[in-house]
Amino acid sequence: MPTVRDNVSYAYTRFMLAHRRAVRHFVKSALALIAIALLLETFLFNVNFFLSAGYNTISLDDELTLQQTDDGLYKLTAVNHTLEFSDLNTEVHNVHLDFDHEQPAQELTVKIHFTDEAHHTYFDSTEYTVGVPNVEVSTLSSQSEYINLNTTGLVQNLRIEIVGDEVSYPIRLAGLSLNAHHPFDFNTMRFAFTLGILALAFAFRPGSVIYRIGIVDAPRRSKAVIIAAVALEMCLLSSYLFLGSNLVGVATKDYNSGSWDGVSLVNVFEVGGDNAQQYAELAKAMAHGQLYLEEEPPQWLQDMSDPYDKGARDEAQKETGEEYLFDVAYYDGHYYVYFGVVPVLLFYLPFYLLTGANFPTAIGVLVAVLAFVLGCSALLDRFARYHFKRVSLGLYLLLQIPLVMCCGVLYLLKFPTFYSLPIALGLSFSVWGLYFWMKGRTSAAPERWYLAGSLCMALVAGCRPQLLVLSLLAFPLFWRPYITERRLFSPRGAREFACLAAPYLVVAAGIMWYNHARFGSFTDFGANYNLTVNDMTKRGWNIGRLAPALFAYFLQPPSATGVFPYLQPAPFDTTYMGQTIKEVTFGGIFACLPVLWILPFSRRILKLRISQRSTRTIAGVIVVLLIGGVIVALADAEMAGILQRYFADFSFMFLAAVVLLAFIVNENLPPGSTTQTLLMKVLLVLVALSVLYSALLCFVPETGWYSDIYSWAYRDIVETAQFWT
Template sequence: MLVAILLIECVAFNLPFWRTLGASTDSASVANALGAGLMRRTDGMLTVVDPTRAYMDVKADGTSRYARVDASQPSVIAAAADNATTNPKLRTAFTLRADGDGHVGRMQLVSTGTARSLYLRVDAQSTIRVWIVEAKGTVVPLDAVRANVKVPFHVEPLRLAGMAAIALLAAAWRPGSRLWSIRLNPASRRQRLALALLLTPAAIYTIWSIVLHIRGAWPLVFHAPGSYTYDFDQYAHAADALLHGHAWLDLPVPDEFASASNPYDPAVRDRLLTEGVTPIYWDYAFLNDRWYSYFGVLPALLLFAPYQAIASAAAGRPLMLPTGAAMLALLFGVLVFGVLLTIRLVHRLAPHASLAAASMAVATLLLGSNAGYLWFRMNFYSVPFAASMLLTFLGLWLWLGAERTAKAGGIMQRHLWRANDRSETALSLPHLAAGALCIAANAGCRPTFATAALLGIPLFWRHIRALFADLAARRMSYRHACVPIAAVLAPAALVVMPLLAYNAVRFGSPTDFGSDYQITVTDMTRFRQPLANLPATIGYYLLLPLRVTDSFPWLGVNPTPLTTWGFAEPLVGGLFILFPMLLPAVALAAPRLRRRIAAPTRRMLVAALALAAALLLFDAYEAGLGWRYMTDFGWLIALAAMPAIVALGDGAERVGDSRHASMPADTTFGAHPQGARLRRLLGRSVLMMLLAATLIIGFLSAFVIGRQDAMINNDPQLFFSVRSWFIL
């Protein structure tokens, strides 16, 4: 395996090096002929004065299929960038087209910050003409074009790590992998140790990245004259307000804005901005002459405020927790409790499930929950989603572990509760209470996740039914009946009541979270999503197809036209298109599969699908079309997909409760009749293809140009570095 990876790295990804070993390297670059559409500045950079004649010519001798553009010195580029007023159209990433001997070449994005991207592939025997395909007035930091060049040999550690990860996943999930013959055993010390070792690199990466974020922290405030102020430290401001004992944010409010007839009207705001009124904060809530954050306050209270209080006291000056650092901590929690939740659920579904099937279920939850999107966009918009996902996974993990085998004796034993002496199972009151606390805490993060509490009804239905039946038959005292109810409601009230009071202090009503007062693209105090958009929005959320392009990353943003204007974030695809691994969830509709699942788990998974549908409808109507809103319901569909994943990988007979626990462990192919072996081979191959498609689409989606927080803007060096792997 290692040899194959090294061969791919040294040969396939370095083909340009081997192909240009015989290049003459002779170049008349110092004598590049400039087209009349380019003007050389005193600092050596070029200005496009006429796009129809903006080209550079250089002679070639045919010994190399590559040319190289030489960028201006970094000091020259930095000096020009610092003087933004005189260089408003300076571009360090721009589009070129290399024509060889009069034959039209292909467009290519290049970046002066990534040396590998400056090589242009072009076949020419005599002349290369490089066009600068940019608008009039654009300044490009190019010194010259060189022909007949050698492409240097390059070993890329990130690429090697990626290939190693692919090889490990392929080895783990291939149909004949030994992991298919090892039973998932949550009680095994060896498996627990293996899980801890697997999570260790993620923990190290998280800690290291948090340290880097904190050491390199700087205020994320951006303002341009005549425009809004974009302040991405919203959670840090909310924490600072809490530390100072008030609910509003300590941000300036211009008098003209406060006295405006309707500050929520975009036309009024545009007029004020034109008149130079500033700052007007984008996507902050404004009410009664004060700025507020309408995002859930709990992350500010539990993460940002403690850090800022301690760090500021230690440093002797105000310090803020970078949002990226908080997101890394939250996402690591999502990873840990997502894994634990999946293991517990899969073990309930199939006590003899294999490690391979369980690991595929873990991947399905982590990918299908849209956690990758949150990791990609680590700003304040993602904080409430990540916090709620962590709390929900933790809460459900606790609830799934609440049911215990009852022992002989009384009905109350060491924090266990059961309806009566005849009950075979009991409930752990600490698990009930802690799970309820976590799920209720979603009201202070992303409130839609609080609906996960409804999953407790089918999960504990037999205990609920026994409780009311015994009460009706007077076999249970009211005091005993109130114990589990209080274990759930008391912790929930403990966290929800202060949050409702916080809402009342800010916006005058316990149930008003402030989203109607946000300063955004429209007047949210009056706007409602048009019902006519609802069918299309739901369709886009689920099944928006991919738009394939002819250049890296070969995917593009797909248009999502609506009947009437409504919020629509640029999307690459719908949920089932981005995450094909969620498709097995539809198998839950099959009665044969459902009958094999123990009743409590079956009811919970069916309820999860129903809840996902309800949240999809809610988001489509209340929020519009947003990639991040898939997080509200994607994880629920991922849970519903797990029975089919186990059935496809291990066989349908493996799905079931403890009544099937006597079944022998899988010995991969040898212990089953020919038909069963073929079914397993086919099922495992299907799962591998679905996961591979999910990973490939997810990887390419990260590089799509036109999506929000596009990598080409936020991390151009990584974008152009990875792009060069595939285009040279």
């Protein structure tokens, strides 16, 4: 009887006989990519190490006029935080501020002036020139402590000043030197990122084998690669969420250790302040048999004739000193949560009943986003395998990546708060609902698939009602079999249709009861009673708000600078002479996501599809997606305003339409033809630019994010990207 070793050896031999050439090519390619990444990390990304190797280092410790500590360190204080040196008469290539790494970490803004052969006095910005910019230095980031200077000839005078109002003094300085030797820094994260970019470029190059592997012709190979790619995406998304530890709300011995209880393997804690605990507080209230929050509104709020006027609320709060809850619904003397109730029933209430603790919202956002990625990939695979014949593995992956990464979920992970959770969960339920519907359309017994799909789609109403627009896809998906072919009027067809409709009726009944129990109306979700920056009860619908919103959501170009992460908040101006609700945004999707530039050709592509098919299912799906995206964007603008997280409400619809349009074009091109190769090249450029924008947006510093809370640690990310500074 053969042993396990014999079986393994036999399997290996058979595999190598069949795939020896491919394995050798893969190994050679992998080694080549690793070698290139190593060379880049060693020589290019450590260019300062080689440039500074020949510098003559000059220590200025003896010229420091600072108070010293008992252990020989220098102290920068609120009174004395300026260092000035005269008559240096030497070349200066860099300044090394050697801060004590044992002190509390903080990010410092350093202002440097110097005189050289081109400037006999200190110079600064003027109307026509820009002086030496301020530089950010972290007391815990060694790389940021080396500041390269671009001087002319010999430097005479040098002035270094710590500026800013939020500096925590004293600052402990171990020493200061000029022309320091920059240390060699092999950054494993940068090496891995570089290797990943090289691997992607190699995998998606025009001559890659992935464009010759058909989704339909090679189901096992394509599914294996797709599963691996999706798993990698999920790991990257999870890593990014846990990077922003200030918003995660879970602690271990090594992660968020300051909030670790010292006993549990993992414990949860509250993040984001009182306003961020709405869902958790609602779960507690439900556990105690009520639908309003347990916290009592202040008496002055209950006595106000118009509690929804923010200015009046703020004045009353100043007079009484009693605070109120912001961004909750207030009705008939109680606080309510107007956000969809499904996240509470799915996460918070069970978690509270089991543990007595608040469910960490960020984990819910992560679960929802990962479920969205899985559902989105499965749905795309379903369309590719059952409605098209020539979709290659390369085309699938080339379109799946922007569909997942550019639809706004990355921004939801950047701020994984209770604002993001309903959107992420609504998207997740939507893609899985569509997948189950699509599965049922080709099943011999579709009832269970229809029930599951409609239940997912109906639950969207309890998460993000705007996304119910995706339920309109039922018309192109089911119109022909149940209406045109009159299957609805057969006993089996009626049973199947009942499975499609029943979950909507059940969920609608539950939500209507929930609304009526709170606000006395079956259709009132409570958003109008929100205690926010404007009076929602009087907001209404005004066509004047649409033009600036459509520009901001769709057409506004991104605002960029030459400093990492390059993107900046987009400027906003409007002629609407009323109150506009506007948070920071970074450009419209049609300007920032070049992959959407396929949409202007939609009409011609749809005509081509309709001329070739007796059924119009795919064409109908595309039309509904495009119309639905516009409707949701307009609804968001009218009901709430212009906010970056709202891009996730509608971006997926346009991206999904682009995917199907690209599939149609590919279907009509001869495999391996010059035209198809050109299509792949164009798509590759458009996708790369779209993903690059979305990735950079992840690292734009914003209030409340990692860059704000842990600015000293964020500096390491900047130094990793800006290796030449």
